[in-house]
Amino acid sequence: MKLKDESKKQAILEKTIDIVFEKGFAGVKMADLARMVGISPSTLYVYYRNKEDLIISISTELIKNVSQRSNKEVKEGLPYKLTLKAVWLYWLNFGVNHSKEMSFLQQLKQSPYYKLIPREIKDEKAKLINDLLELGKKEGLIKKVDNEVLSAVIGSIMGETVKLILAKNIKLNENDNDLMFSFVWDAIKS
């Protein structure tokens, strides 16, 4: 398998996500990863300085990707609750359709690598939801609680919801969407 430049980096990224999904961060072995990509272990070190750099770079790339995409879900002019719902649904769908990436990001937060990711990258990911929550609080629509608490609650509900949807192999219909969002909305609305 002779792939070129960027596509090889892409392959490394994908296979790493696969491994983390199946075996967690501790299961990422450079030799295994290389074999899955179809390259020599030493070739990995052409692209990344070491394992840590590989994980951090891939994490950063992933966070940037999903952050950019979810920003596009915010349409002007919608009522607050619907905007929040749109973002929520986007993330829920993303989580269901990109469960490996979602799993990667969740496991990342509890891995020792998380603290090594540049603050600006982390902030980028949190900015959209934080802005939304601030707006909701200013309009008196949601509980006046620390953003960290609110977004942790939302995030954890979403994570578990995605896991359960996937585990039970449910297709999301309109009713399901409403139900799932009601957990969030009811939890945080004032």
Add this chain to the structure above:
Amino acid sequence: MKLKDESKKQAILEKTIDIVFEKGFAGVKMADLARMVGISPSTLYVYYRNKEDLIISISTELIKNVSQRSNKEVKEGLPYKLTLKAVWLYWLNFGVNHSKEMSFLQQLKQSPYYKLIPREIKDEKAKLINDLLELGKKEGLIKKVDNEVLSAVIGSIMGETVKLILAKNIKLNENDNDLMFSFVWDAIKS
């Protein structure tokens, strides 16, 4: 250091929890653990067949302990919401006062060891809350949703809440209790 059987097993359990709290499951090294307990690495194999057996046994023991304790919190004759709140508060307090055990159980769920724990043990942990949720649904007080979904939501909110309380070093007062429980109740009530 001369310890009798059971107290040595207890020491192993405690030190393992300490390590998982500080470094996660990947940080549990048989040699380190033995040193912390004050015994030889080979002695660990007198008590447990191998590392997996050690982790599984300790996890099982821990789950049994906390399950038994929370059962005692259910008093007869209280209104439903208050019973649920009592259980919630018990767990919240437990999480705050036994943060290491709590952390262990949370990390366990995402570790490769979780799937190796006997189903009956996992069920035992879930039984109390499942019974409570069934009751609530029968009385029409909470959303008619799969118990797994509901308990996952409750569990995840609690986990994050405990984390935040500990991170911010907040003492729980009556108002905080009410606020935190409102997240849960508002989320699941019908």
Add this chain to the structure above:
Amino acid sequence: MKLKDESKKQAILEKTIDIVFEKGFAGVKMADLARMVGISPSTLYVYYRNKEDLIISISTELIKNVSQRSNKEVKEGLPYKLTLKAVWLYWLNFGVNHSKEMSFLQQLKQSPYYKLIPREIKDEKAKLINDLLELGKKEGLIKKVDNEVLSAVIGSIMGETVKLILAKNIKLNENDNDLMFSFVWDAIKS
């Protein structure tokens, strides 16, 4: 080959010296060394924390050994020149009969490990000769030059002399001894 404790450490020491003699410090490979001693590479790490620790420990041991032995060569009551000659001859003989150890110590000085050896160990080795040189200067017998210069000159002459004796397979007789010492004495006498 099943050796016990101290004899195994001794075997590691000897084989390490052999390797340094034949291939220099850069040629010391943990796996090679282990094979030569007849143990597993990981067993080396039972005795030494890592390669650096192994080299430093062995160097320290060696320096201590030879320092102690040469101290015994100083007899009271001899004229200064003869005392110096006795020490010199002791070292020359030691160098010829323990050429591997000698080579080890010389190569050590130019290896990156030298700076990691505790100062007190290095001082111990230099103390005897420094004391002798100080005495010689006080009695007006040798050049009033920095001890470091003098001992470097003596040491370098000795090192080269030993090398040449070995290369040419010369047996030392009384005349040779006198000749070799004359290099040193003539160089430093005032």
Add this chain to the structure above:
Amino acid sequence: MKLKDESKKQAILEKTIDIVFEKGFAGVKMADLARMVGISPSTLYVYYRNKEDLIISISTELIKNVSQRSNKEVKEGLPYKLTLKAVWLYWLNFGVNHSKEMSFLQQLKQSPYYKLIPREIKDEKAKLINDLLELGKKEGLIKKVDNEVLSAVIGSIMGETVKLILAKNIKLNENDNDLMFSFVWDAIKS
């Protein structure tokens, strides 16, 4: 960076000497060297078959350079001791002013590469001093000892002297010159 053949070879030579001075022969990494020269590692293989060839070629070049230069220091008609002193001083000055090259040549002698250098090149370096020593012996001025012994003594004293001068940052004045040379002369004179 566009360099012509010879100047690129010169750059490789200089940077190699720099590396050996700073980190020793074991510290010469083809990739590092290439980066310092401003070329690609593979370009090194356009100029040299492999690392060994590179080291040997550079060593040979260096030996030739310094041999040629010191030959010019021998003026006809001077008394023997002064001729020897002139050569000695030339080398001492060379060692102090070209400490990197000097260090390279000294380290070379103890590196595994030394035995791979053609005998004729080594002889070329020794020829001048050997001729001088032969002359001295014929005139009955210096000890009738093997040239190798004598030149090793002279060389080792010089090496240490240069090291000490550099370490102590001494400027050479007339007295110092005399003192240092006295070590040599006193050692070898008959």
Add this chain to the structure above:
DNA sequence: CATGAATGAGCGTTCATTCAT
């Protein structure tokens, strides 16, 4: 019961070298 000694299997990483362009 307890352990000191030993190890095999594996991991992350380095580096001289090759090769198609």
Add this chain to the structure above:
DNA sequence: TATGAATGAACGCTCATTCAT
């Protein structure tokens, strides 16, 4: 001539596990 990409062969080191005592 020059090089970017790739790699095989090592190397230092870790760690769960075994075994004789």
